[in-house]
Amino acid sequence: MSKDLTASSESIHIPMIFEGGLMGEAIRNKDWKATVMGDIKQWSPQLITILNTIISSKFPYILFWGDENRCFINDAYLPSLGLEFEIDRLLGVPAHIFWEGDVWDKVAGPEIAKIKNGSQANWSSDELIPIVRNGRIEDVYWTYSYSPVRDKLGNIGGALVTVMETTDKVKNFSALEESRNQLHFAMEAANIATWEWRPKENILYGNDRLKKWFNQEGTQSLDIENFLATIIDSDKSRVKEAMTYALDPDTSPKYDIIYNIVNEPGKDRVVRAQGMVYFDENRIATRFNGVIQDITKQYEIEVEQKKLTSLFQYSSELILLTNQKGIITGYNPAAEKYLGDIVSNETNILSCLHLADKSEAREILRELSSGRELSMELRFINNIDLTAQWMLTNFSQIIEESTGKIIAFAVTGSNIDAIKEKEHLLEKINASLMESESRFKRLANNTPAFIVMTDVSGKLTFVNEHWLAFLNTTKKELFGSTLDQYLHPQDLIIYKKTYEKAIKTSSEFNLEYRIKDKNGMYNWISSVGVPRYDVDGKFDGYTNAAMNINELKIQERQKDLFIGMASHELNTPVTSIKGYVQLLNMKYGKGDDLFLSKTLHTIDSQISLLTGLIRDLLDLSKMKSGGLKLDKTTFEFKPFLHDVLEQQEIINPDHTYKLTGKLKVNVKADKERLRQVLINFLSNAVKYAPESKSIDVAVEIENKTLTVSVTDYGIGINKSNEKKVFKRFFREEGSDEKTFPGFGIGLFIAADIIKKHRGKIGVKSAKGKGSTFYFSLPSIIN
Amino acid sequence: MKNKVPKILIVEDSENILEMLELMFEIQGWESAKLKNLNDFVDHVASIAPDIILMDMLLSGANGCDACRTLKSDDAYKEIPIIMMSAHPEARTETTNAGADFFLDKPFEINDLISKIETAIEMIP
Numbered sequence: 001m002s003k004d005l006t007a008s009s010e011s012i013h014i015p016m017i018f019e020g021g022l023m024g025e026a027i028r029n030k031d032w033k034a035t036v037m038g039d040i041k042q043w044s045p046q047l048i049t050i051l052n053t054i055i056s057s058k059f060p061y062i063l064f065w066g067d068e069n070r071c072f073i074n075d076a077y078l079p080s081l082g083l084e085f086e087i088d089r090l091l092g093v094p095a096h097i098f099w100e101g102d103v104w105d106k107v108a109g110p111e112i113a114k115i116k117n118g119s120q121a122n123w124s125s126d127e128l129i130p131i132v133r134n135g136r137i138e139d140v141y142w143t144y145s146y147s148p149v150r151d152k153l154g155n156i157g158g159a160l161v162t163v164m165e166t167t168d169k170v171k172n173f174s175a176l177e178e179s180r181n182q183l184h185f186a187m188e189a190a191n192i193a194t195w196e197w198r199p200k201e202n203i204l205y206g207n208d209r210l211k212k213w214f215n216q217e218g219t220q221s222l223d224i225e226n227f228l229a230t231i232i233d234s235d236k237s238r239v240k241e242a243m244t245y246a247l248d249p250d251t252s253p254k255y256d257i258i259y260n261i262v263n264e265p266g267k268d269r270v271v272r273a274q275g276m277v278y279f280d281e282n283r284i285a286t287r288f289n290g291v292i293q294d295i296t297k298q299y300e301i302e303v304e305q306k307k308l309t310s311l312f313q314y315s316s317e318l319i320l321l322t323n324q325k326g327i328i329t330g331y332n333p334a335a336e337k338y339l340g341d342i343v344s345n346e347t348n349i350l351s352c353l354h355l356a357d358k359s360e361a362r363e364i365l366r367e368l369s370s371g372r373e374l375s376m377e378l379r380f381i382n383n384i385d386l387t388a389q390w391m392l393t394n395f396s397q398i399i400e401e402s403t404g405k406i407i408a409f410a411v412t413g414s415n416i417d418a419i420k421e422k423e424h425l426l427e428k429i430n431a432s433l434m435e436s437e438s439r440f441k442r443l444a445n446n447t448p449a450f451i452v453m454t455d456v457s458g459k460l461t462f463v464n465e466h467w468l469a470f471l472n473t474t475k476k477e478l479f480g481s482t483l484d485q486y487l488h489p490q491d492l493i494i495y496k497k498t499y500e501k502a503i504k505t506s507s508e509f510n511l512e513y514r515i516k517d518k519n520g521m522y523n524w525i526s527s528v529g530v531p532r533y534d535v536d537g538k539f540d541g542y543t544n545a546a547m548n549i550n551e552l553k554i555q556e557r558q559k560d561l562f563i564g565m566a567s568h569e570l571n572t573p574v575t576s577i578k579g580y581v582q583l584l585n586m587k588y589g590k591g592d593d594l595f596l597s598k599t600l601h602t603i604d605s606q607i608s609l610l611t612g613l614i615r616d617l618l619d620l621s622k623m624k625s626g627g628l629k630l631d632k633t634t635f636e637f638k639p640f641l642h643d644v645l646e647q648q649e650i651i652n653p654d655h656t657y658k659l660t661g662k663l664k665v666n667v668k669a670d671k672e673r674l675r676q677v678l679i680n681f682l683s684n685a686v687k688y689a690p691e692s693k694s695i696d697v698a699v700e701i702e703n704k705t706l707t708v709s710v711t712d713y714g715i716g717i718n719k720s721n722e723k724k725v726f727k728r729f730f731r732e733e734g735s736d737e738k739t740f741p742g743f744g745i746g747l748f749i750a751a752d753i754i755k756k757h758r759g760k761i762g763v764k765s766a767k768g769k770g771s772t773f774y775f776s777l778p779s780i781i782n
Numbered sequence: 783m784k785n786k787v788p789k790i791l792i793v794e795d796s797e798n799i800l801e802m803l804e805l806m807f808e809i810q811g812w813e814s815a816k817l818k819n820l821n822d823f824v825d826h827v828a829s830i831a832p833d834i835i836l837m838d839m840l841l842s843g844a845n846g847c848d849a850c851r852t853l854k855s856d857d858a859y860k861e862i863p864i865i866m867m868s869a870h871p872e873a874r875t876e877t878t879n880a881g882a883d884f885f886l887d888k889p890f891e892i893n894d895l896i897s898k899i900e901t902a903i904e905m906i907p
Contacts (some may be wrong), residue, residue: 564870568840571869575889576798582892583806610891615871631875672874734790 015147016040016048020055021075026087027051028749037070037092044151050160060165063110063149065158068094080140080165084132103129108161111146121147126170138350141170169550187291195275196289197224199247204558210292215263232268235259239273246275249283255290258299318380318391319415321398323350324406326365338391338413340384349411354379354388368395368409373745377420380413388421429535443540450525456484456539458499470548474519488514488522499529506531507540512549524553565619570614578607612683616745623752628672630756634781637706638663639697644675645697649681654693655686661699665782667706669757674777677750677761681710681773684746689714689770709774717765725763751777788903789813791832793820793849794867795842803836812899819873820844824852827859834902836886836895839868839877847880855893863902865895 017027017040032040040048047065051072054061060077064070070092078085089098095112096104107129111122124142133140136419144165151157187194193210204222211217214230231239239259246255255275260268275290300322312319314334316340321330328348335343339352349365350358358380364374375394382389391413444451444464453462463478471478471486487495491513502509509529514522527546535538585600622628645657667674685695691713696711717725726747754761754775765771790807794800795818798891807814815830817823820841827835835853839846846866853859865884866877874885884898 005869330819560830567869570889572796572799576796576802577871579802579806579892580797583802583809586809586892607889633875647894650897651891653893672871676871 006485017055018052020052022078023072023074023091024055024088025053027072027089030088030091032092036068037066037090044157046149046151054160060163062161063158063161064161065149069096069112070096071098071382071665076162080131080133080163080508087261103107103131111144112161115146115148116156118148118156121145126166139167140165143168148233150605161324169708175473191294193292193294194289195292196287198287199285211247213261213263213269213292228262231263232260246277247285247288249279254286258295260471268296269294269298316415320349320411320413322411324365324369324409324411326350338380338382338389338415339383342383350531352380352383354381365397365409368397369406371397373397377416378413390416392416419622433535450527450544450548452483452544452546453541454544454713455541456503458503458542461541470517471515479539483515486515488516490514502529502531502542513570523550525549525550559621560713563621567614568616569619571611574607574611574614578604578611581607612746616749619749620745623749628675628749628752628756630753632668632670634666634668635671637665637667637780640671641678641699642696644682646677647689648679652683652686655695656693657695657697659697659699663699664699665701665706668779668781669775669777670753674757675755677775678708678710680746681775682752685710685712685714685771686775688712692770704780706779706780707773707774707776711770713770713774716767716769716771717763718767719765722763722765726761747773787811787813788833788899788906789814789815789831790834790899791815791817791827791830791838791839793835793841793846795819795838799838806895810896810899815853820846820849823849824856824859827862828851832862835862836899836901837866837889838862839866839870839873847876847882848852850877850880850882861907863905865898865902891895 016597017024020027027040032038032043037043043669046369050063051392054063054072054074054375057074058076060080060180062077063072065072066277071090071092071094072083072092078087085693093578098107099108106460107127111124114122123143123145126141128139129142130137131138138202143166145162147162148156148162149158149160165701184416187193191209193207193213195204195206195210197205202224204224205376206216208217211219214222214227216226228236228239234501239257240255242255245251245699255273255277258270258272260270262268271292273290273292274760277285277307278287278289281284315332316334318335319332319650320328320343322328325347328343328347328349329345331339331343342352350361353361361378366375368374373394373396378391378393379388380391381387393413394412394623396410397406397407398410400407441462444462445466447464448466449464450464450470451464452467454462455753458483459480460478461473461480468474470476484492484496495511495513498509498511508531512524512526514752517523525546526549527544528560529542529544532540532543581603585597585604589597589600590598619628640657641663645659649655649657650702682695682697691693692713694713696709698709698711700707700709751761754777756779757779759775759777761775763771763773790812792800792803792807792814794803794816797818800816800818804814804816814831817826837846837850850864850866853862853864860881863883864881864883865886866873866880867886867888867890868874868877869888873885877885883902884896886895
């Protein structure tokens, strides 16, 4: 019975806590009498009611009851406590014992205390409360609601806490936030503007960046027309066309275009717009949205890259890219041209080189890794025709800027065949120059002439042995110096002047001077200086060849002396004879004694002939010894010619001279030599025209040239002889040869005189009719 | 001076030429004096007081041009016409430079000499 009673007593009390799952069962089974809570039958009905409410709820609840905040939970709360949780550890246990530490002291405890002191129900969401769960500390987020529970007297007897674990929600939310941030960051980094256009309503939305780019900052809704106005003129129609195309449901709804916009003058921005059009069921475009990306930088880089690529493609220089081991990773068409088909992205650069250059190139590749740019001349081999090609080859590193790492080697080569060929030629030329120079020096040292070489400033660079022996000096003493110290003081000035003048114009020069030999005697030297030029045609100094003409000078002086003496000695008796004959002629010539007058006349004319011969002979000997020397002066031609003609009239009173032409002119010439020429012409005219008594003298001035011609009407000259008359010992033969005596050297001397005046001499003649002898002089002064 | 007989001083070292010239002037009716060298030349000129001087250029060691130049630079004698003679035609310029009034090539034509002296006579003041 007792069992029954017990059983019945239990059955009586059991209904106080109904059902309630695991928690209901735990409350029912706990021996409450042994606890401070006391027998469950004595519990406040409010507590029983609320317990029954929470244990049947599917929301998680904790109830803190009494002064010690004894804990009650429901099944819905259990998962928050982890797996294999022992309910007895919590049930009816004071909160500060179960949740020892910060969780109670800092979070829940103060909240519960506030409620118990009469505060309004409050709420706390997504609060991080790490708890020990499943054997470890976990970050758990909670959302709480605290509300007071009153006892039968209306006092606050406990606090009911609805607890929801929101860890998953918080985590999802922060993941969402993070991805939103990432998107924002990406858009910022990619310089992207967003836009959306509703064609039906004609409304355009855009982010701040879009507004900034399209000059519409500060406006709420954008204007599509303003938007289009920002696009540069040359791109406008293209953009409109692409938009129209995208908005057409029958074509592609895709929109992807690159164009330029200008939002401040001079600052072009290259953008790429991409978008999609959405249509409704009636195939009417409702939304057109997308992004615009600033690709100015990329675009510029692309353009630069294109330029570089074409440089690479079209360069006539060989360009190779290799890795640090020398394996080719890129090459241009020129490289293929030079190297043939060996070139590929597997070849080592060394295998493209001449055998003799490989080790050097290997060395370079090694050095290049340690950060140097190197260039050298290498031979590349074409593997098709096996020809070697000299190239000035430049090796350099290509470095990735941000990391400073070597990413490749660049090898460029330019064809230097032509240069090499020139070098080779130059070497040959130099060798042959040296050979010819040593030959020249051998020759120069073994010749009896004096030979020196000077540099551009006139300093001696070479003096031959003959000179050194003559001056009794050494090369050491003379090189870098001049011959000045050996020169006769009277000749030094003209020597220096001649040299200076010649150097200025790099012209050839002739000079005679006296130089002191080893015995202190002055010797006459005749020297010729010839300018020398180097390989580039630049004046390099003089080569000077000289002869000792001392003997010649002495002989010349003796000859001059002899001629002077001969003139005097021969002419003195002739003058006396001629004078006496003429005196005789004056006294007896016109008398009745025909024999006497004829004899005197003959003697007189023979003496005239003799004087002429003497003069011609002396002139001839002067011409042979260095030529007639001119003594030029400027004089009036008119009185001079009158004087000559008057004298001739006195000498040949039977002939008359008819003078025509302009005479008033000054002439620069050797007056006496010119007189000699005129006398020669005039006396020839008398000689060769004994029958005709008239002689014409004509003077012409044209182009600063004076021409004097003497015309006779005598026997004339054969055409074939016209040139010969000026040769030595020519004489025209008349009908009676004995009539025209003479050696015929007069015209030869006249021709020499005129030639020395740089003039012309000639004759025009007709046999039997007469001759015109003429000469012209270029140097007249008006 | 046309009516007076001119006195011509001949300076010539060749005896033959000197005699020939004296004879010629005698035939012409002219008075002549002679010098064989240039020793004390100016003194001789002063004492002879010639109207005209006919002088060879080369006089055994002395140069006639120097004598010519001396006279021409002396106010007392510069008016005397001087005819210089030479066997060297090139000497003409030198004699002109020395102030000679005439030049006569040796050997000369008597006609030529006579005409020169006649011209010189015209010049005598």
